[in-house]
Amino acid sequence: MSVADTVHAPTTPQAAAGGRTPRWEPAEALRRADPLIADLLAAEAERRAESLQLLAGENLTSPAVLAALGGPLVDKYAEGYPGRRHHTGCALADTAELLAVDRARQLFAAPHANVQPRSATSAMLAAYAALLRPGDTVLAMSLEHGGHLSCGSRANFSGRWFDFVGYGVREADGLVDLDQVRELAHRHRPKAIIAGGISYPRHLDWAAFRAIADEVDAYLIASAAQVTGLVAAGVAPSPVPYADVTVAATHKLMRGPRGGLLLCTAELADRIDRAVFPFTQGGAAMNEVAGKAVALAEAGSEAFAGYVRRAVDGARALAAGLAGHGARPLTGGTDTHLVTADVGPLDITGVEAERRCAAAGLMLGKCALPYDPVPAAESSGIRLGTGAVAAQGMRPEEMGELGDLIGALLRGGPDARITGRIRELARAYADRR
Numbered sequence: 464m465s466v467a468d469t470v471h472a473p474t475t476p477q478a479a480a481g482g483r484t485p486r487w488e489p490a491e492a493l494r495r496a497d498p499l500i501a502d503l504l505a506a507e508a509e510r511r512a513e514s515l516q517l518l519a520g521e522n523l524t525s526p527a528v529l530a531a532l533g534g535p536l537v538d539k540y541a542e543g544y545p546g547r548r549h550h551t552g553c554a555l556a557d558t559a560e561l562l563a564v565d566r567a568r569q570l571f572a573a574p575h576a577n578v579q580p581r582s583a584t585s586a587m588l589a590a591y592a593a594l595l596r597p598g599d600t601v602l603a604m605s606l607e608h609g610g611h612l613s614c615g616s617r618a619n620f621s622g623r624w625f626d627f628v629g630y631g632v633r634e635a636d637g638l639v640d641l642d643q644v645r646e647l648a649h650r651h652r653p654k655a656i657i658a659g660g661i662s663y664p665r666h667l668d669w670a671a672f673r674a675i676a677d678e679v680d681a682y683l684i685a686s687a688a689q690v691t692g693l694v695a696a697g698v699a700p701s702p703v704p705y706a707d708v709t710v711a712a713t714h715k716l717m718r719g720p721r722g723g724l725l726l727c728t729a730e731l732a733d734r735i736d737r738a739v740f741p742f743t744q745g746g747a748a749m750n751e752v753a754g755k756a757v758a759l760a761e762a763g764s765e766a767f768a769g770y771v772r773r774a775v776d777g778a779r780a781l782a783a784g785l786a787g788h789g790a791r792p793l794t795g796g797t798d799t800h801l802v803t804a805d806v807g808p809l810d811i812t813g814v815e816a817e818r819r820c821a822a823a824g825l826m827l828g829k830c831a832l833p834y835d836p837v838p839a840a841e842s843s844g845i846r847l848g849t850g851a852v853a854a855q856g857m858r859p860e861e862m863g864e865l866g867d868l869i870g871a872l873l874r875g876g877p878d879a880r881i882t883g884r885i886r887e888l889a890r891a892y893a894d895r896r
């Protein structure tokens with residue numbers, strides 16, 4: 464398929480919008496310089512407006528953050544740290560970064576923050592670089608049980624450079640098995656233990672992980688990208704008092720720029736900073752740093768806490784809606800904005816469930832489950848999150864209705880009532896963020 468086929472090469476935003484007022488107007492400079500990309504972006508805005516985004520890690524960046532991202536710091540080269548830059552003309556960039564760092568430290572009650580990592584994976588790389596040597600043993604949630612690629616995948620630097628041992632969740636209740644974590648820690652004596660994953664819907668017992676790490680004299684790294692917004696809002700327990708290093712993300716539930724954030728103890732501050740720059744990165748993206756400052760301020764507001772509570776209430780209602788049709792939410796429900804559900808009881812694979820939902824305008828992800836009897840390429844699960852629909856203002860009752868619609872769609876196949884209602888909800892919330 465050629466690029467032009469994907470975009471259908473309309474020549475104006477009006478054409479991309481099928482003659483209606485377009486949802487997104489490319490700046491004149493972009494339309495003139497690159498009509499193909501301009502139309503592609505307008506078509507992407509239309510695609511989003513016609514569907515509901517339920518991918519677990521996706522969200523809608525806040526309008527204030529978007530404005531900062533497009534601001535003049537996009538052009539600034541500022542290698543190094545405030546007051547210690549390689550480049551001149553950094554006084555204002557320095558102030559932006561100091562604001563971001565201060566706000567991160569306040570919001571998460573962290574002794575030290577580094578706001579430069581370009582992604583959560585880059586932040587993980589820096590955390591490993593600060594604490595470990597190649598060949599060290601690391602104990603982390605196994606990939607099949609919800610650990611991220613950066614927790615030991617052979618396709619990722621982590622699995623190539625370190626010796627990973629995986630812990631998992633119990634088959635009976637889907638909860639992290641702390642007895643297994645302790646047993647593996649004593650048997651393998653890891654240099655670091657990583658707590659956290661990408662699809663675990665329950666709060667983690669950070670204090671218990673700390674106690675196990677202390678028993679074997681290991682560092683504790685919190686892999687907290689998925690739960691950063693929940694912690695900021697005070698809706699989930701914070702790993703910061705317990706972990707030596709917390710790896711956070713400013714996108715996902717935080718609604719900030721796509722990026723990583725490192726929080727650590729005062730003792731590790733220098734090592735973490737040097738592990739980011741110059742060890743694993745060059746100059747930071749200063750527009751993203753400014754955007755992170757904005758997002759960190761917004762995340763301290765009562766409005767943001769209300770938003771996160773709505774996302775969690777909605778995820779609980781959504782899980783219940785799915786369960787009403789016979790899908791099986793892992794751990795029986797959720798404490799977070801995430802729902803991971805076994806759709807095997809509905810006689811459908813995760814891949815087919817993802818495809819059927821996408822065709823009806825619901826964007827969610829297939830997900831291999833712990834103890835999945837079906838090969839990972841097909842899988843038995845779906846994973847979804849309520850961050851984006853909550854950001855559009857959707858109410859928990861409507862998210863519960865989405866669970867019911869998804870369940871009906873997976874059980875009985877598409878029908879006009881289901882697809883009509885999904886389109887109606889998508890259009891009702893399309894222009895809100």
Ligand SMILES: *Cc1c(COP(=O)(O)O)cnc(C)c1O
Pocket residue numbers: 520581582583584585611613659660661686687688689712722723
């Ligand atoms: C999302 C996520 C990542 C990856 O984040 P990127 O910014 O895409 O690199 C890593 N770990 C966890 C736990 C995550 O939830």
